[in-house]
Amino acid sequence: MMEAMSEQSAVDVHSPAAAQAAELATARKDIIRIATAGSVDDGKSTLIGRLLYDSKAVYEDQYAAIERASKGDYVDLALLTDGLRAEREQGITIDVAYRYFSTPRRTFILADTPGHVQYTRNMVTGASTADLAIVLVDARKGMLEQSRRHAFLASLLRVPHLVVAVNKMDLVDWSQETFEAISDEFSAFAARLDVPDLTVVPISALHGDNVVSQSEKAPWYQGPSLLHHLEHVHVASDRNLVDVRFPVQYVVRPQSDAFHDYRGYAGTMASGVLRTGDEVQVLPSGLTTTVAAIDGPRGPVEEAFAPMAVTVRLADDLDVSRGDLLCRPGNVPQATQDLDALVCWMADEPLRPRQRLAVKHTTRTVRAMVKELTYRLDVNTLHRDLEAGELGLNDIGRVKLRTTQPLFVDDYNRNRVTGRFILVDEATNATVGAGMLPPHR
Numbered sequence: 001m002m003e004a005m006s007e008q009s010a011v012d013v014h015s016p017a018a019a020q021a022a023e024l025a026t027a028r029k030d031i032i033r034i035a036t037a038g039s040v041d042d043g044k045s046t047l048i049g050r051l052l053y054d055s056k057a058v059y060e061d062q063y064a065a066i067e068r069a070s071k072g073d074y075v076d077l078a079l080l081t082d083g084l085r086a087e088r089e090q091g092i093t094i095d096v097a098y099r100y101f102s103t104p105r106r107t108f109i110l111a112d113t114p115g116h117v118q119y120t121r122n123m124v125t126g127a128s129t130a131d132l133a134i135v136l137v138d139a140r141k142g143m144l145e146q147s148r149r150h151a152f153l154a155s156l157l158r159v160p161h162l163v164v165a166v167n168k169m170d171l172v173d174w175s176q177e178t179f180e181a182i183s184d185e186f187s188a189f190a191a192r193l194d195v196p197d198l199t200v201v202p203i204s205a206l207h208g209d210n211v212v213s214q215s216e217k218a219p220w221y222q223g224p225s226l227l228h229h230l231e232h233v234h235v236a237s238d239r240n241l242v243d244v245r246f247p248v249q250y251v252v253r254p255q256s257d258a259f260h261d262y263r264g265y266a267g268t269m270a271s272g273v274l275r276t277g278d279e280v281q282v283l284p285s286g287l288t289t290t291v292a293a294i295d296g297p298r299g300p301v302e303e304a305f306a307p308m309a310v311t312v313r314l315a316d317d318l319d320v321s322r323g324d325l326l327c328r329p330g331n332v333p334q335a336t337q338d339l340d341a342l343v344c345w346m347a348d349e350p351l352r353p354r355q356r357l358a359v360k361h362t363t364r365t366v367r368a369m370v371k372e373l374t375y376r377l378d379v380n381t382l383h384r385d386l387e388a389g390e391l392g393l394n395d396i397g398r399v400k401l402r403t404t405q406p407l408f409v410d411d412y413n414r415n416r417v418t419g420r421f422i423l424v425d426e427a428t429n430a431t432v433g434a435g436m437l438p439p440h441r
Contacts, residue, residue, distance in 0.1 A: 037153070131161065153379060162197065265326070
């Protein structure tokens with residue numbers, strides 16, 4: 001059985017097959033990050049378990065283990081993702097669980113994010129890097145307040161593609177009217193949120209209908225199955241290939257006999273395309289030079305683009321260190337010490353004006369002070385509370401910060417890497433907030 005499954009490309013995250021699949025996908029630029037969200041008991045974990053099982057990403061011993069742990073008269077696939085004991089006991093998702101699986105077309109990184117309102121911070125964590133978000137809706141209950149909240153958070157975090165999976169269709173006898181009512185209501189709400197791409201799919205995660213292959217139980221539905229949509233959704237054009245942004249993470253100086261004079265600047269391309277011979281400007285110094293060479297993990301490459309990790313060599317010996325940024329001279333980010341950001345607060349101790357924090361933005365860390373809390377946002381009603389004096393745990397609000405040194409930023413809408421930052425408590429070194437820089441209105 002194990003041999004048969006390995007022949008069908010069963011992918012476990014720790015196996016050599018997974019490493020090879022990830023390597024191939026990286027070479028093809030074909031990794032897609034997905035965040036799932038939904039209300040409690042909508043079936044998120046069951047859906048992810050179904051995707052893992054039906055795409056042959058579960059080994060026989062794993063399946064046997066969850067078969068033994070299942071309490072009902074069916075195999076509870078949710079146990080594949082709900083790994084914490086508290087999650088299994090309560091039947092809910094608490095932490096963000098990352099799962100990896102692969103098909104011949106793509107490698108998927110799935111973040112199973114909690115549905116509870118008290119875990120908004122976990123949803124923000126999982127969706128901040130996602131290419132696509134799946135919001136589950138229970139066909140019996142329709143759109144709930146939490147469904148609206150998750151759609152709003154996905155749009156706030158600029159997730160380019162949104163999929164609404166109307167789950168438990170088997171419990172409403174695959175009613176076309178029920179599905180279309182939910183689809184119309186969600187589409188009307190999404191129209192207010194600036195969602196660029198919305199797809200609605202009727203599924204039954206428990207039985208696997210319309211998850212991996214199309215189901216005969218919904219002859220009225222002519223669209224693709226969920227996995228088919230995930231395999232074919234076009235994400236390459238979502239990446240910013242215009243603005244060259246290369247935050248320097250590490251200065252490579254081997255000083256060995258083989259590489260006596262080697263000096264390179266290692267980091268991950270945040271956006272844009274960088275080629276050998278391109279003129280670049282170093283921030284904050286403002287000095288310009290040209291790219292002498294670009295080294296990838298397996299040797300020199302002619303060009304680098306997001307999200308490649310490379311080492312850039314420059315034609316001139318300039319003073320470049322960690323936290324500096326390479327860009328094109330005619331296309332530079334904004335240098336500012338005043339951040340006007342939407343902040344999701346993640347600590348028990350509230351955020352208040354005059355508070356001092358550290359701001360980590362790309363590879364640069366500076367100290368900052370909270371100047372003002374403009375408003376607190378109600379993510380359920382989109383109401384702005386202008387009288388709010390603090391942000392509590394899981395609250396989102398508009399905050400003005402003043403930093404001790406300039407940061408090189410873009411609008412989050414244009415660049416999700418240089419448009420975001422995290423807030424760190426200097427005393428404990430704990431991450432206490434996540435911020436996004438929206439366009440000024």
